[in-house]
Amino acid sequence: MTLRPFALYIHVPFCAQKCPYCDFNTYAVARVPDEEYANALIAELEYWGRDPRFCGRSLSTIFFGGGTPSLLSRSSLSRIIGAAKRVFGLNRAAEVTLEANPSTPTRSMYEGFLQAGITRISFGVQSFDAERLRLLGRDHSPLDAETAVRYSVDAGLTNVSVDLIFGVSGQTLNDVERDIDAACALPITHLSTYALTIEPGTPFFQRQERGLLVMPRDEAVAEMLSMIPQRVSTFGFERYEISNYSKPGMHSRHNEAYWVGTDYLGIGAGAHSYVASYQGEQLVGAERWSTLAQPAAYMKGAKEDKAVSWREPLTVDALTFEFFYLGLRRMVGVSLDEFSRRFGGDCLSRYEQVLNDLSIEGFVVRDNGQITLTPQGIALADSVYERFL
Ligand code: SF4
Incomplete structure (x- = not known):
């Protein structure tokens, strides 16, 4: 019997600076502990390779998320992907995605990612409007984003996704249309659009509390949300999930694995994992867990096979809710x-x-x-x- 493949998520929690709306487990650092962090990830891969729940099962996809995983060196990316292949096995045609910040793009950077084993790149562009990028605290310009996409494609990394944020303070429907048009005019295969949410604990939350950040009305955001699918369809993109659009056949296979309930292993600081238990074909429970969130504690823990921070059993009731919650997000x-x-x-x-x-x-x-x-x-x-x- 062939054992079910699973998806691998690798969290890289470092960023050059912290964006004021971001509540992810990320840390602004002057220098990424590149080699030490890669060593911790490889130690964790080896640890899970000995776990009976993963041993003998191969990987369906790999996703480097963050944070800004494109801050890792090419040699570290290559070592981590090599270790994942060695420990679990990876199909030749498997999707290996890297989230990247488009600031300071160079052609050789993308050639390096391709050589390291990356097959798909996802750029956090957020907007093509310079003023909006400043408000969002991004450290790249609209031209950086365009250049990054073109360099990536020229280098042979042709499966390119762009993330946009809408519903930003001061943004009109026309502004969002302009962002959509600018993204879709680029040689990309995939587009994700997310409504900005103000999360407690972020600088944006504090600004909003003090009346210094006025968000668009809910009706205006709803209008943007309903405009996007029709607008992107004129460029040949189809909506396949509430926030995601792609050229035909270019869905994010990794994200689809989450939505259909495939097991996934998350490694890296604060990464979550999910493994289901079956009796025959029937789902009888699952477990979710997370690793230590602080990078230093995580790196120490991974070296000592003690990276897990908490575990949580999931009941069948929780799983049936997730089945509808995640499944209904997909257009099918x-x-x-x-x-x-x-x-x-x-x-x-x-x-x-x-x-x-x-x-x-x-x-x-x-x-x-x-x-x-x-x-x-x-x-x-x-x-x-x-x-x-
Ligand atoms: S670059 Fe992305 S992950 Fe890093 S702080 Fe900004 S939004 Fe968060």
Whole structure:
């Protein structure tokens, strides 16, 4: 029997500076502890390679996220990817994504990433408007972003994604349209668009509390959200998830693994992992855990095989909620046959009422056992998910 492959997420928590809206587990550093951090990641890979839950299973995708993983040296990236292949095995055609900051791009940088084994690059561009980039505290210009994408493609890294943020203070619908047009005019295969959320503990949160940051009204943000899919479709991009668009066949395979409930191993400071337990085809539980969040504590812990910070068992109830929550984010929606296969037919009967109500209220469409969100359901997605709790 072939063991199920799993996805590997590698967290690199270092950034050149901390953006004022960011609440990720990231740290502004003058110098990245490149070699020491790579050694810790490799030690952690070897540790999990001995764990019976991962031993003998191969990797479906690798994703370097952060933070700014493009701050790692080419030789460290190459060593980490080499170790992942050695410990678990990786298909030749597997997707290996690197999140990158487009500041100070050089052609040789992208050639180096390709040679290290990266096959896909995801640029945190956020906007093509210089004033908006300043407000967001980004350290790159619109021209840096364009140059980074072109250098990447010239170097042979042709599977390129761009992230944009919308709903920023002072931003109008026309501003967002201009950002979308600028991104889609570049030779990219994938676009992610996220509404800015103000997270507690961030400088933006404090500015908002003091009345110094005025965010667009909810109706204005909803208008931006509903404009984007139609606008990007004129450039040949199709929406395949609430926040994600791609050229045909160029979905992010790594992110899709999360949305369909594939097991994933997260390594690096503060990374999360998820492993499901099955009896036959039926899902009977799962475990989620995280590594130590502080880089120094994490690096010490990884060397001593003690990098895990906390573990949490997940009940079948929590997993059924995640099935709908994550699955409905995808435009193909969720399959009720798949639900019954994973959780049993009895479990599905508990959701019949809520599915019927959501359908009557116009938030979901039920067609041949497939449930998808309607445009109204997408606009109020968070309230729809809550109904499955
Ligand atoms: S570059 Fe990205 S990860 Fe780093 S602080 Fe800014 S938003 Fe956060």
